[in-house]
Amino acid sequence: MKLDNRGLEPPQPMLRTLAALESLPEGETLLIINDRRPMFLYEQLDEMGCSHVTAEQEDGSFLIEIKK
Template identity: 55%
Template sequence: MNQQITKIVELDVRPHLTKKIEPFQLIMDTVKELNVEDIFVLHATFKPTPLLGVLKMKGFVNKVERKEKDHWVVSFVNKKYKHLLDIEDELISSAKPSDGEVLVSEPKTISLDNRGLEPPQPMMRTLAALDRSHPGDQVNIHNDRVPVFLIEELNRLGCPFTVDEQSDGSVKVAIRKV
């Protein structure tokens, strides 16, 4: 039986927006790398209304949530998989712990394609994803080259990682949040 694996791909463009850096190309590059069944979660400082229309034209449906005054979270999924947005809501609402219970969630994996980005963007994206992660979660990145400075930071943070150099000269790094 061929089972589809849904992956959550997160991108936090709030640092870009606060520095007045336009993140549209970064967002579109991330969208281009999505598999059809992936959930794309975007963090922004405002409701990205124009982007909602652009991605709707590309076949995506979305769910928008305002976390704080300057923190909006938009989940996008291919319209063929729109049920995943409903399941996501059900999982969140059914996962509230009762008094005295501790909620333990399954580890999640965040995948980032950092190829084509100029330094320090790959490192910033990766550290932001690690920051949002919980212990046990994994962040997988695909970079143009070995991220030397990131590896130094991962060693400093005590996060275990593996480096897998690809035949095209790029590198994939799997990082476990501790």
């Protein structure tokens, strides 16, 4: 599943991401694209036991791969 959060003001990207994770089956991966590094989201993901990898893209956005 892929979620494009670019152009949204905080906290919308985090809220959309957490809502998408709720319906994501265990073991699946969610890819999100954000305008900025989601520092507060990382804490939530760690608490939920999700692994995550962030890669800055050439356009300055961030691609975050989240495994539930």
